[in-house]
Amino acid sequence: MRLYNTLHRKKEEFTPQHDNLVNMYVCGITAYDLCHIGHARSSVVFDVLFRYLKHKGYEVNFIRNFTDIDDKIIKRAAEVGKEASAIAEQFIGEFYVDMDRLAIQRPSVEPKCTAHIPEMLKLTQELIDKGYAYPTPSGDVYFKVRAFEGYGKLSGRNIDELESGARIEPGEEKQDPLDFALWKGAKPGEPFWESPWGKGRPGWHLECSAMSEKYAALPLDIHGGGQDLSFPHHENEIAQSEAATGKPFANFWVHNGFVQINSEKMSKSLGNFFTIRDILDKFLPETLRYFLLTMHYRSPLDFSFDALEEAEKGVRRIYAALAQVDAELAKTAWKKSPFPEEIDAELATLATSFAEAMEDDLNTAGALGHVFSAVRLAGRVCEDKNLRKSEGGREFFLRLKAAFKEWGAILGIFEHEPAAFLVELRNNRAARAGIDPARVQELLDARQAARKDKDFARSDAIRDELLAMRVEVNDTPQGATWDVA
RNA sequence: GGCGACAUAGCCAAGUGGUAAGGCAGAGGUCUGCAAAACCUCCAUUCUCCGGUUCAAAUCCGGAUGUCGCCUCCA
The missing domain is CATH 1.10.730 (Isoleucyl-tRNA Synthetase; Domain 1)
Known part of the structure; x- marks a missing residue:
């Protein structure tokens, strides 16, 4: 099959490196909140890719991680007075509820960040040893972006352009504004793990590199995620993994397009934000899944309830x-x-x-x-x-x-x-329109009696009454059925 | 400011060199007590605009306009 490879900005013939085995890694969620429709799109897109590769006869080693320790999780935990781990666990549970409803198949491996701290420490140490990273006095470890040749090759940026936009936040001890954290020293009250550089936790980009390497022979055949992840997240993954291993990290980079609302990016700040549950409160999962597949996966997709x-x-x-x-x-x-x-x-x-x-x-x-x-x-x-x-x-x-x-x-x-399914769909539509199925059945029975007596005036009057309720009657040889008009 | 993507009918949307899929909506017909559903037929001489390359362009190249995204956490 042909797949669009973000790395080369064109469609390329896809062939896995190891005969019949496809190693595919897709960035999963950060478990701090309910999933939104953007997560639904990404999940459905890569689920279809997973299903299709299997259909073609490949053995697919599909890795999708959970980020279960992160600034946003810690913040959320502090807000509600829980442990960060409890928040992560809670939203991983909610994630599965949504994914199951959307018929997303479980990946082969679903590693959690916190279960791979030793791997990440090892990778960080390797990068330090090879001169690609440095610890700071306050216990952070940064990746030295300028030491890695080829930084920017995925997102098509050069390092000097990036330099102009980057800045060092107060309190950071970066050597260069472009450098990013591999390991973050723990602030008081934050969850932490012991490391050679003091108590701390992994940086976000590090986990994907460490877990890819653990669960697949690099290079990956396919690495996927949302379009927004291409910079800086995926760029940083490439830098970490390639600097450490000296091998290419992934052969194919596949990115799904964004879900937009009124042609604008969905975001909490704009207030145009829908969770998967907001949608499934009103529509069947099948409808959402079908809707997401009616557009090419790389195109931006404008969401609206009318379109649904x-x-x-x-x-x-x-x-x-x-x-x-x-x-x-x-x-x-x-x-x-x-x-x-x-x-x-x-x-x-x-x-x-x-x-x-x-x-x-x-x-x-x-x-x-x-x-x-x-x-x-x-x-x-x-x-x-x-x-x-x-x-x-x-x-x-x-x-x-x-x-x-x-x-x-x-x-x-x-x-x-x-x-x-058609009955379920009709009842779903009826619920949205505020129609009482029992009342409809009553009227339908009355109409049936009138029709039997050839009292078409009365039969049509009842049908008009139903239509006023937005109920459309459909006479069949097996009796009348109905749907929402 | 830098980088990138996109622009196809009333709406949504495939199509990356060979003469415009499909869906929704709409019109006519078959069926029906009348309807509805289903089925059949019709519905873009043309792909934002202007140039260029080619025997041939929605597709390639250049320019213009418009929309959006990334450059900071983000699917």
Whole structure:
């Protein structure tokens, strides 16, 4: 497959170095608060990459860390009067709740920063020994950025440009404003670990370098994360790891684009901030996941509840088609009438196109276009009396279901039982619209009675009443169903 | 100020040299007691603008305009 490599700013053919094994490291969360929709995007993107690589037959060693000690965690802990470790544990738990709802598969390894202090001390010592780092009197250890040739190669910056923006904060003992902390001496009251340089804790960038090296043979095949992490975090990881090992750190750098609100970056200060729970209070996880996949992973994605509602309609249409296919397959008698080869051929073409889209830098938006073509194809067969009753039609339906099963496993959607999912989706929409399903059923029963008596005036009056509640009635041979208009 | 990304229909969005996927919305039709859903048909001679390269450009190059991001913690 082809993947966009931030390091070279172009798409490149992806091949792992060790035969069939893919080593993939993705920066995980800092556990100090609930996850927001940006975390959802990043998680979904790399989950799809993980699923797709496995689908292609690779053995994927997927490492995703937890930053469980950090300034923000300490600050939060102080605010609520808890231990930093308790805060981290709490929000790691909340993280899993959100990830599970979004059908994010668990990575192969999920190392925590605090469980790898010895590895980080060792790496820091190595960097000091090789002249890439220095301790300060107050117990900090800094990485000497100018000692590392190639600093800036990922983010496309040169060191002198960076110099102009950097400054030394009061109290810091850096030799150069560009230098960054590998180890931070503990301030009074802060959690700490013993080190050769005194009590302290690791700097944020260090953990990813130390844990990558521990859980994978460097260089990594893929290193991923949000676009904002490319500088300085990923740049610093490269500096640390390459300075220490003398080997390239990662062959492919993959960065997902940002979630924006009204074309602006989401941030707490702007007040345009949504947690995953804010969304899932109103919409099904499937809807959010589908929405996130309708745009290419590198593009900025504008989030709004209106856009989510539009995505929801797409999800509904796909499941409606799958439910109809299931209904057809539930029949027992099949005719020997001929089934056009073109339809089977078209399905095969769509499967190829889907694969091509995924091969081309994980183009899920393009792939979903082909999914809809399959939906229309299914509709065409379901619509045709002869086709849907034929032996060939039955085989077509089975092949279509198999295709959806495969696509669903890659994208992490379409995996629910269609009829049950449609009811769940409708109830979700009804709850949002403030509709009482029991009241709807009452009116539906009354309407059914009127229809039985051919009292269409009364039947239509009831339907108007329902419509006023935003309930849309759909008469089928099996009785009336409803949805939110 | 430095670096970078993006600009495709009413809206969302694929498409990186061969003549504009898909979704939502909209129009007409089939079906229906009438509807709805589903299905069929239609809906960008054109890809922000101006130049250039090429037999051929939404795609490559140069310029302009606009939007956003990074340069500080950030998915």
